[in-house]
Amino acid sequence: MxxxxxxxxxxxxxxxxxxxxxxxxxxxxxxxxxxxxxxxxxxxxxxxxxxxxxxxxxxxxxxxSPSAQPYSSRAGEDRSRKEALATVALTLLMPRQCVFLDVGSTNALLAEMLPSNLDLTVVTNSVPVMAALMDRPGISLFALGGSVGGQAGGMTGAQAVSDMERYRFDLAFLGTCSLCPETGVTAFDGDDAEVKRAAARNSEKIAVMVTTDKLGARLPHKVLPMEQIDYLVSEGEAAQQPLHLYQTQNNQILTTANVDTNSVKEK
Missing domain, CATH: 1.10.10.10 (Winged helix-like DNA-binding domain superfamily/Winged helix DNA-binding domain)
Structure with missing residues (x-):
């Protein structure tokens, strides 16, 4: 006292x-x-x-967390930072993969940047991802059902979780509201967290992209621990949150500073 x-x-x-x-x-x-x-x-x-x-x-x-704002408010924020993360994330893609793209503004930018020559199958619950890919040649697009939330920018709830069980993903990009070494990925909304957990259960590999302002934050709804994340794509070190705190035996940390983005395939 x-x-x-x-x-x-x-x-x-x-x-x-x-x-x-x-x-x-x-x-x-x-x-x-x-x-x-x-x-x-x-x-x-x-x-x-x-x-x-x-x-x-x-x-x-x-x-x-920045993700507490409605999607429409944060979609255009820090675009160059998010594009840099998405460019690194492109290096994780392989031909003929089935990929899940979750809600989130960084995932929406990744969708805009997806190459058309990999014969990808994309499953999403994100309205902006659907809009970016619905006319894209070379990509097979599937959408989950459910109620549309303005904060998430896509479908959540029981229908989305049920639809998720129909798929098996090679790689899932989870929208990340916050990331903490002790609690892993957490979310503001319980329905959103449930959809993310369902995606993780049905994916061979899991990737998250985070700007440094989301590192260290903890939110009410647990999604998955650090040990279940295979790829962490980040901008680099953050004050009070050095990246070695996020290293596990199984994950790979990729940053915008140490990945050769010149090897990324163009559309």
Whole structure:
């Protein structure tokens, strides 16, 4: 318990510093730390959440992930960074693969960049991926059913999960809201997380593409642990989150800095 008396603004600044490191906060623990009531901490967290600085959850708060925004708001953000990730991801593709492309703005850019000479079969629950590939020669496109969510930008729910069981993927690119060494991939929405888990169950290999601002964040719904990820495509080292923390015995880490993108096949 701290003997220092904090003003509400000072408390919120300290709480925000913890969240900025990608760490969740507990109202009970913060109350002890600042020697105030849990009600006072909950008021602090509500104010931070109202300002868009955290994600309020039962018992505390989580760092804000870019994926908390509706798809339409984040589709055009950081396009050059996401294109660099997608360019690296293209090196993972082989002829005649069956590939799952999950919802997410980086996966949508990957769809735009897919070559037409690999005879790929693409299965997706993403509306933007469908739009990018529906008239593309050399690619067989299949779509999952389900309810369309504006935040996810595609189909989620029981129908999408049921449809997933009809396929077997060589490689699945999971849309990634957050990635943490301890919890792996996590998501904001439970239905979205369930679709991702179904894709992982039905795929030989799993790949995720993440910008550095998603590293270290933890969200409420578990998708899969780091040990089940085969390929992590990232921009490189991030403050407080060096990439060696994400290395497992089975995965391969590819970055935009150390992969020869000149070998990528053009459309």
């Amino acid at each position: 701290s003997s220092v008396s904090y003003l509400p603004e000072q408390r919120r600044s300290e709480i925000l510093a913890i969240l900025s490191r990608g760490e969740p906060v507990s109202a009970a623990e913060l109350a002890v730390r600042f020697s105030v009531s849990e009600d006072a901490i909950r008021r602090d967290l509500r104010k931070l959440a109202a300002e868009g600085l955290c994600e309020k959850v039962y018992g505390g708060a989580l760092p804000v």
